[in-house]
Amino acid sequence: MDARAEAVRALPPIDECLRAAQANPALAGFSRIYLKLMVQRAQAELRAAILSGRDAIRRDRAAMIAAVARAVARAVAADEPRLRPVVNATGVVLHTNLGRAILAESAIEAVEMAARSAVNLEYDLETGARGDRDTIVEDEICALTGAEAATVVNNNAAAVVLALNSLAEGREVIVSRGEMIEIGGSFRLPDVMAKSGAIIREVGTTNRTHPGDYADAIGPETALLLKVHPSNYRVVGFTSEVALEELVEIGRARGIDVMEDLGSGAIVDLTEFGIPREPLVRERIAAGAAIVTFSGDKLLGGPQAGVIAGQRGPIERIKRNPLKRALRCDKLTLAALAATLRLYLRSGDLGEELPTIRLLGRRASEIGAIAPRAREIVAERLAGEYVVEIVDAASQVGSGAMPVEELKSVALRVSHPEKSANAIAAMFRRARIIGRVVDDSFHLDLRTVEDPAVFAVKLEAD
Ligand SMILES: *Cc1c(COP(=O)(O)O)cnc(C)c1O
DSSP, rough: OOOHHHHHTTOHHHHHHHHHTTGGGTTTTTHHHHHHHHHHHHHHHHHHHHHHHHSOOOOOOHHHHHHHHHHHHHHHHOOOOSSSOOOSSSSSSOOOGGGGOOOOOOHHHHHHHHHHHHOOTTTTTTTTTTTTTTGGGGHHHHHOOOOOOEEEEHHHHHHHHHHHHHHHHEEEEEEEEEGEEEETTTTHHHHHHHHTTEEEEEESSSSSSSSHHHHHHOOOEEEEEEEEEOOOOOSSOOOOOOOOOOOHHHHHHOOOEEOOOOOOOOOOOGGTOOOOOBBBBHHHHTTTSEEEEEEESSSSOSOOEEEEOOOOOHHHHHHHSSHHHBBBBHHHHHHHHHHHHHHHHHHSSSSHOOHHHHHHHHOOOHHHHHHHHHHHHHHHHHOOOEEEEEEEEEEEEBBTTTSSSSSSEEEEEEEOOOSOOOHHHHHHHHEEEEEETTTTEEEEEEGGGGGGGGGGGGOOOO
């Protein structure tokens, strides 16, 4: 047998290694279950290292046990929670993989309050009777969107599933082929619709769908007309889509409601902050959509949630669906969402208080103003032949909002005569700074970095 495989087979059993680890005074006080987990990880690592030739083969059993115990001690010393803060220097303000919106201070305080204390989540303080958790945010959502009623669930994907299941289970939902989209991270509209129990009735073609396509498809089995915001892609050239207003007309003539999945959905006109325009939820409700769904952690700038706003009748049906119970939000989310919505309702400075809007609204000149200091800090930490330059950049909203528009920004371009952009990205990643590789060079986009001091870290090339 191959010597490496043989060495791996001879690795001592978990229990023996565990006893050795427990004998180390530095590990006293850690639970047996925890140490066992760390032993399993250390063993798996040692196994991989031996198999790949990175680690020497030990013939002696005691030496192997000692190697595992040492690895456990090292791992315990370095063990940190898996969820950790990172520096978002990608320039993508609503980065799904980095947790999307950063909460406003008032929302953070609300989460802390709700975490620390019992709250009247479903409790009517006046009557002492059981309350409805939707009331925590419903008035605010209605005031901001013009909807008659609203409810919230865990995310927008859940909102779409719940709305379709409540309003169209076993019946047909008519949707344009041009809107049968996939949003990164496994939200594929056809799959989501199928899971909701609704029957998809596609109409039109990828690039063009006409009013008659919808009208002709309506039949006794039709439950809804669905419109979907194409989010992360755009159909350009020879195209035509049916406007929401027109769709509402078509539906109204036949007694069929229109639902719109808006994805991001803006609460206020963002052009006021220098941000490209996205459809306002309020406009879609005013145009006659019976149901509009959108995310809490996209342009709204709040916690992960899915808001369902619309006419009273369909919203009531959605609230009564037993699935609602499975998809409802917890007190922390509702606390954060309520505090975020209140920011929009008060006369405070939204562009200052809400991080999403603040970051999106930063002008290139403002971002450029911190660039020299950021450059200095990064350059100081890079020994050798690295070059750090200030360059123009284009950042993005992210999360499918405004896929084509780019926001003018400023970045640090970090390069090295021998190292690849990916190697440089990996070095920054080890310091938990996440940048972006653009045209084969590594960029730290400063749109999403407000304080250059975040770059004051130890950078280690491998
Ligand atoms: C983002 C998006 C979703 C999914 O929303 P989540 O809040 O991520 O679940 C659904 N539909 C559209 C159009 C979107 O843009």
